[in-house]
Amino acid sequence: MPDTSSGRLYNFSAGPGALPVEVIQAVRAELPVYRKTGASVMEISHRSEEYISIEASARALLRRLMGLEEDWHILFLGGGASMQFHQVPLNFLTHSADYLVTGTWARKAIAEAAKLGHARKVASSEDANFSYIPVRDTWDLNPDSVYLHFTSNNTVYGTQFRESPKASVPLVCDASSDFLSRSIELNRYGLIYAGAQKNLGPAGATIILIKDNFLARRKSGLPTMLDYGTHTAKCFNTPPVFAVYVVEKVLRWLEDQGGIRAIEAVNSRKAALLYNTIDASGFYHGTAAPDSRSRMNVTFRLPNAELENQFVDEARDGGLLALKGHRSVGGIRASIYNACPFAAVLALVSFMKDFERRRG
Amino acid sequence: MPDTSSGRLYNFSAGPGALPVEVIQAVRAELPVYRKTGASVMEISHRSEEYISIEASARALLRRLMGLEEDWHILFLGGGASMQFHQVPLNFLTHSADYLVTGTWARKAIAEAAKLGHARKVASSEDANFSYIPVRDTWDLNPDSVYLHFTSNNTVYGTQFRESPKASVPLVCDASSDFLSRSIELNRYGLIYAGAQKNLGPAGATIILIKDNFLARRKSGLPTMLDYGTHTAKCFNTPPVFAVYVVEKVLRWLEDQGGIRAIEAVNSRKAALLYNTIDASGFYHGTAAPDSRSRMNVTFRLPNAELENQFVDEARDGGLLALKGHRSVGGIRASIYNACPFAAVLALVSFMKDFERRRG
Numbered sequence: 001m002p003d004t005s006s007g008r009l010y011n012f013s014a015g016p017g018a019l020p021v022e023v024i025q026a027v028r029a030e031l032p033v034y035r036k037t038g039a040s041v042m043e044i045s046h047r048s049e050e051y052i053s054i055e056a057s058a059r060a061l062l063r064r065l066m067g068l069e070e071d072w073h074i075l076f077l078g079g080g081a082s083m084q085f086h087q088v089p090l091n092f093l094t095h096s097a098d099y100l101v102t103g104t105w106a107r108k109a110i111a112e113a114a115k116l117g118h119a120r121k122v123a124s125s126e127d128a129n130f131s132y133i134p135v136r137d138t139w140d141l142n143p144d145s146v147y148l149h150f151t152s153n154n155t156v157y158g159t160q161f162r163e164s165p166k167a168s169v170p171l172v173c174d175a176s177s178d179f180l181s182r183s184i185e186l187n188r189y190g191l192i193y194a195g196a197q198k199n200l201g202p203a204g205a206t207i208i209l210i211k212d213n214f215l216a217r218r219k220s221g222l223p224t225m226l227d228y229g230t231h232t233a234k235c236f237n238t239p240p241v242f243a244v245y246v247v248e249k250v251l252r253w254l255e256d257q258g259g260i261r262a263i264e265a266v267n268s269r270k271a272a273l274l275y276n277t278i279d280a281s282g283f284y285h286g287t288a289a290p291d292s293r294s295r296m297n298v299t300f301r302l303p304n305a306e307l308e309n310q311f312v313d314e315a316r317d318g319g320l321l322a323l324k325g326h327r328s329v330g331g332i333r334a335s336i337y338n339a340c341p342f343a344a345v346l347a348l349v350s351f352m353k354d355f356e357r358r359r360g
Numbered sequence: 361m362p363d364t365s366s367g368r369l370y371n372f373s374a375g376p377g378a379l380p381v382e383v384i385q386a387v388r389a390e391l392p393v394y395r396k397t398g399a400s401v402m403e404i405s406h407r408s409e410e411y412i413s414i415e416a417s418a419r420a421l422l423r424r425l426m427g428l429e430e431d432w433h434i435l436f437l438g439g440g441a442s443m444q445f446h447q448v449p450l451n452f453l454t455h456s457a458d459y460l461v462t463g464t465w466a467r468k469a470i471a472e473a474a475k476l477g478h479a480r481k482v483a484s485s486e487d488a489n490f491s492y493i494p495v496r497d498t499w500d501l502n503p504d505s506v507y508l509h510f511t512s513n514n515t516v517y518g519t520q521f522r523e524s525p526k527a528s529v530p531l532v533c534d535a536s537s538d539f540l541s542r543s544i545e546l547n548r549y550g551l552i553y554a555g556a557q558k559n560l561g562p563a564g565a566t567i568i569l570i571k572d573n574f575l576a577r578r579k580s581g582l583p584t585m586l587d588y589g590t591h592t593a594k595c596f597n598t599p600p601v602f603a604v605y606v607v608e609k610v611l612r613w614l615e616d617q618g619g620i621r622a623i624e625a626v627n628s629r630k631a632a633l634l635y636n637t638i639d640a641s642g643f644y645h646g647t648a649a650p651d652s653r654s655r656m657n658v659t660f661r662l663p664n665a666e667l668e669n670q671f672v673d674e675a676r677d678g679g680l681l682a683l684k685g686h687r688s689v690g691g692i693r694a695s696i697y698n699a700c701p702f703a704a705v706l707a708l709v710s711f712m713k714d715f716e717r718r719r720g
Contacts, residue, residue: 006392006393007392007398008392008393008398008399009398011399013399013404013405015405016402016403016405017403019402019403021392024392024400024403025392027391028388028391028392031387032384032385032388033366033367033368038367038368038371038681039368039371039373042384042562042563043371043373043376043377043378043379044373044376045374045682046376046563077439078438078440078600079437079443079585080438080585080597080598081597082585082596082597083438083585085584086584086585108584111584112583112585115583195598197598203402203406203598203600203602204438204564204565204600204601221475223446223450223472223476224442224445224446224471225439225442225445226446236442237441237442238375238376238440238563239563240438240563240600240603241376241557241564242563242564242603243564243600246402321398321399
């Protein structure tokens, strides 16, 4: 069980999700005054030296962590990943774009693109309630597509692409729920976007990475705020200052953990422990196809809904938060993002075994 | 001079601007754990009871403070006021819309509208570096316009509309820098938007008020995230949770101050004290036409740029922050939003008199 002396419990929220406790403590320590500014970080100009150096530090950390060369632009915008469902095709969809439809968010993304042009469904797992990632052999790829859009991790359904898709066109990825959780084949991508509120910081910032030669393909005459070029050229309008400030601390924390390879190893161990517990039991069963299982959101069912409700309530009483599954899948969902410590998963597994003994 | 025991100084930043110290302290007190949630407010779901009740409280406070009946929708979106320059005409601009061009932001607003349709310039003060608000007699209003857009306060130039414009069509107002600083003629408006980071909270949330009968006039087939109807219907995507949480506290603080009438009286006294000091001096001179002066951003010049730089630096050393004017006007700008206490203005006036004695 968690150390409850601080009142902080183990948080399995799917998003906004847990942040490292060190980050939260550092934020607290910089209130009511940020360093020598005479004000909190919420009250200083985004044109001030102090804020500019926070954002520069966040960019530098991200470049180091991901190995992003200078031909990658890094943006911190407001508006959420959902805005990207529109902004990506608005900027780039000319004749045709390909979409892999593997869940709720992917379906929303293709629907927005279809309002603007020809958005082709390359493959879909909707036939089985999005419980799997379609194998590559079945994808109907168009080599003339301007991009291939996919959702790397499906928060609702607990599925995840094993690796970056192979395609002859640039990948555009909604990485909202597994950004920085593992290394990726960067050279396959043109654009990556992620809402901060899962692996990276508080809600309110969207991180966008765009490769320069992909950016160059965008259309002209776009609305200023929705033109990626507006934001790669300069800091155009007030950014979500506080959210970026927290993101910078999370990135520093991630570097302190040993970077992406190190966190990827921990994430694999966390997921393996949970899936092994599920598979070893006749009581719990996973909802995602084994070859498509997510290392970020582990979804499983109990024999009936009543037991599931008891599970969630008793877990909550035992200090394990936010385990209720999404309404479209039901059951239990344990979101084990970067900031969820191994100890939290150990505590959950221990609770699961105990619950099964008592109720199974 | 401010009480510097806490390290907090008097903050005249144009935005992100000062927040009430009570709000910052309350935020600090709720870290690392928000009430009984076991996590900070940054780490809880936007579908949780706790967040839903924060947002509901913010709405209820805003309704009471402004006297908003149920036919007004209240939205808290990400993306910034600059996104509204596009979103407003995207939703509403059919045959023609009218724009009053009184500053940098107004010019950006009409430029975005012109990308989408016929945006008429009703009046402009660009001929005199936006130092005044054109008098109503000179406005070339179109009675068939779908709306009349104006910027109620011009942060950069220190000008402000004395009252809500009279027009036969609904007003659309960018109220980013004077929202909730004074009472307005609500029945003239169709839509009001404001970035939070001046009078209302941290950067990262945009408040949008839309009257139901105005909303009903919007176009169909809009991109989902940019359709106001998406957000009036339900909480569609993750809101900027932390920013809304702070906004709720600022609104509560404002109610504790006695509401809008009470803060309006304080704001008038603060502005009068500053403008009287400027006018009584042969050393300082205001840049805005006297009948157009802003009660939020007081802009003035000294005899030369060298003195202005000394003024800013010495003020900073004396605990008076962020007094440098915007580069397009130069000189000094004192932003005295709701959260800037009367004592801060007293301290500034005292410094101004002392500086004039020494350097005048």
